[in-house]
Amino acid sequence: MPNDASKKRAIQLNNFLHRIDCKTAIIELVTQQGCTLKRIRRSKNWLLTGKQNQLVEISKQLQQEAITLNKVTLDKTNFDKSTANKKRWIAEAINKSLPKPSFDLTAIVQSTPDITINRLIAETGCTLIEARAAMDKAEDLNWID
Numbered sequence: 386m387p388n389d390a391s392k393k394r395a396i397q398l399n400n401f402l403h404r405i406d407c408k409t410a411i412i413e414l415v416t417q418q419g420c421t422l423k424r425i426r427r428s429k430n431w432l433l434t435g436k437q438n439q440l441v442e443i444s445k446q447l448q449q450e451a452i453t454l455n456k457v458t459l460d461k462t463n464f465d466k467s468t469a470n471k472k473r474w475i476a477e478a479i480n481k482s483l484p485k486p487s488f489d490l491t492a493i494v495q496s497t498p499d500i501t502i503n504r505l506i507a508e509t510g511c512t513l514i515e516a517r518a519a520m521d522k523a524e525d526l527n528w529i530d
Contacts, residue, residue, distance in 0.1 A: 394437055396482045398422075398475065401431040405471050418443050433479070440479050447476040485510070490519030498523075 398404075405411060415422045420435025420443065433440070454469035488509045494500060505516045 391436060393434060394440060394482065396433045396440070396479055397425070398431045398433055398478055400429050402429050404474060407471075411472075411475065414443060414446060433475075437483060440483060444476040444479040447472045447479075451476070490515060491522045494519050494523035 402408070412422050415433065415435070418435065418439045420433060420439050422431055422433050424431050433443075435443070451469040451473040454472070488511070490505065490509060490511055493505065493509065502513070502516045502520060505511065505519070506513065509516075511519075
């Protein structure tokens, strides 16, 4: 992850009140992690603020709760599944707003010369073009710009 872990981030949760049933549980989880969740003026939107590592922890906990709810309620009503989806929605909003980790693809290829393009893409999340360029650069094939 980038070194912005101590930087405060703000994530807008649009239509929060209508999309979530367990507002108090979410607020409790957020305050346990040292973040804040406040309503934006008089709108339906809320703002989640906190440090990057705190937000990642909230996202992990919400995803874990959603997985647990789905496992427990396989035979039960759709209410519990919708609650799990609502928790997953907040986790996805957090993950979308956080910066993506950056990798030095050429260094990875040089340190692991037998790595394939598919494995490089899977491990780093880079594109096919970026992976091929890193392979060429690591092998000193500078004819492609």
